[in-house]
Amino acid sequence: SQKIEQNSEALNIQEGKTATLTCNYTNYSPAYLQWYRQDPGRGPVFLLLIRENEKEKRKERLKVTFDTTLKQSLFHITASQPADSATYLCALDGLDNFNKFYFGSGTKLNVKP
Amino acid sequence: EAQVTQNPRYLITVTGKKLTVTCSQNMNHEYMSWYRQDPGLGLRQIYYSMNVEVTDKGDVPEGYKVSRKEKRNFPLILESPSPNQTSLYFCASSSRGLAEQYFGPGTRLTVT
Numbered sequence: 001s002q003k004i005e006q007n008s009e010a011l012n013i014q015e016g017k018t019a020t021l022t023c024n025y026t027n028y029s030p031a032y033l034q035w036y037r038q039d040p041g042r043g044p045v046f047l048l049l050i051r052e053n054e055k056e057k058r059k060e061r062l063k064v065t066f067d068t069t070l071k072q073s074l075f076h077i078t079a080s081q082p083a084d085s086a087t088y089l090c091a092l093d094g095l096d097n098f099n100k101f102y103f104g105s106g107t108k109l110n111v112k113p
Numbered sequence: 114e115a116q117v118t119q120n121p122r123y124l125i126t127v128t129g130k131k132l133t134v135t136c137s138q139n140m141n142h143e144y145m146s147w148y149r150q151d152p153g154l155g156l157r158q159i160y161y162s163m164n165v166e167v168t169d170k171g172d173v174p175e176g177y178k179v180s181r182k183e184k185r186n187f188p189l190i191l192e193s194p195s196p197n198q199t200s201l202y203f204c205a206s207s208s209r210g211l212a213e214q215y216f217g218p219g220t221r222l223t224v225t
Binding site: 004008032034042044046049093099106 | 144146158161212216
């Protein structure tokens with residue numbers, strides 16, 4: 001079955017620096033990969049979607065890369081701000097079913113002023 | 114305002130007492146889904162629906178039922194809740210599979 005790994009340890013960075021979060025997956029090749037932000041006690045909020053034939057996607061201060069050879073996605077937040085502090089989740093479609101979704105357990109980002 | 118609503122937001126119940134968590138979306142989305150979120154396990158998909166009267170199992174469907182009689186509503190039914198179903202539940206919708214999902218605010222369920 002598919003396995004999605006995100007660093008369970010919190011990432012602590014200084015305001016203004018670039019935060020880089022990692023999502024690794026095994027056992028299959030997803031057609032899509034999505035990134036979500038989740039604040040404590042709230043539902044996830046969609047940030048970016050990248051397709052298997054896309055190498056990179058950008059939206060304002062956010063950038064996502066998708067390396068199907070390494071089976072890895074990197075999520076970057078440039079010029080980070082304390083308001084970026086949250087848990088970031090990656091999600092992939094299912095091995096045999098595009099309508100199923102699998103989420104990583106998320107990485108907590110702390111941006112210190 | 115485009116949104117997904119869930120009710121109740123908090124629920125404490127006892128083992129075996131049937132309950133329903135409602136989910137409604139106002140975006141005319143075809144795809145709806147239920148997830149549970151547990152510490153260290155992340156979000157796991159319970160059931161999803163591609164359209165009215167079309168539902169299918171996600172990764173952890175045991176102990177749950179769903180129905181999709183109207184496009185906007187997708188209730189989650191626990192016929193005989195057990196303590197291992199204590200969790201935070203999220204409903205989500207999207208225009209289709211593989212598109213961005215809009216999540217509800219969550220329902221925190223405790224089964225004693």
